[in-house]
Amino acid sequence: MFRYCLLFVIFFILSIDTSYAHGFGGSGFLHPLTGIDHLFAMVAVGLWSAQIGGRAVYLVPSCFLFMMAVGGIVGFQEIQLSNVEFMIALSVLLLGLAIFLNKKSSIVLAGLGVAIFGFFHGYAHGAEIPNTLNHIEYMIGFLVTTLGLHIIGAVSGLLILEKRKGSTTLRFSGLTIFVIGVYLTILKI
Template identity: 40%
Template sequence: MFSKLSKFNAALAACVLAPSLAFAHTSIVQTVGFVHGFTHPVSGLDHVLAMVLVGVLAWQLGGRALWLVPTTFVLVMAVGGALGMVGISLPFVEAGIAFSVIILGAIVALGIRAPVAIAAGSVGLFAIFHGHTHGSEMPEAAGGIAYAAGFMLATAALHIAGIALGYLTGKASDQHGAIVMRSAGGIAALAGVGLLTGLI
């Protein structure tokens, strides 16, 4: 038990400190780890949809949510990643990821304006599942710190893409922009149902 806790604390520290340490190592292992980590979130439709939806949700809420909601996701995802890296199991991971797409898509589609704390807490819950998948699928040859930096950076980039998408759509047309975003949220929610049922 102590050994697992020590490994978890070390992995969590690595994830949290990753952004500042990632480029301090130039070995092949670290480079491979970073590339694997960066490509993992962008290689699956479920992850891409959820991450972009977090950005769109942050844009819809505006104000503090623009930075607090995505930041919460990335930091809590690091915790989930640490759990996965040290082999601590988590139930219903795949279902949790699919439900994240369904629920986030539905929130965007319905234009629900939840308080920022509730929005951040909700995305934090989903982030555990996404992070666990990233961590548990880390290649053995990859360096943990670089791998964590990669998937955290890719996730942040997808959040920014979601915020930019919302902003540009809103700028294009105040009236039709919201309709486009809500329609996209509905399509994403349906895609989440497809992921949950195995149709996609």
């Protein structure tokens, strides 16, 4: 268990480093990778969908992606929304909690939940677009990276569940994400 802890700590630290540098350089591809909140939420969506199983593996991340695109468009329009950063941090917390609790969730409910969070993640991406960039290219960039993170989360989840104590390990991963979510939420209050 120590090595999982270690990996999470290093992962956490690395993502904070890059977000601290805030160096997504205006590229849509890099934006989801350079913020710890986006990174953990997107991987958590994949993990949770693997935990629910069945069609959720692709339906739940699809809901997130779709609403992220919608949120991105709203962000491009410069429509003002409040508490966006707080909602994003809260998404990490709640997704971690959902994985940790491991309650049998319906695909519709899970899809609806992640869709709400996806909207706020997308809005944050859209609102931070540099003036010089093409909107479509930028959006394709962040959606491709988000899809990659969902796949990494979902496949990792499925691989963890293949192990003998996989269910417990997955719940432990959820707990770690939850703790990070609590930390991020406190920072945003």
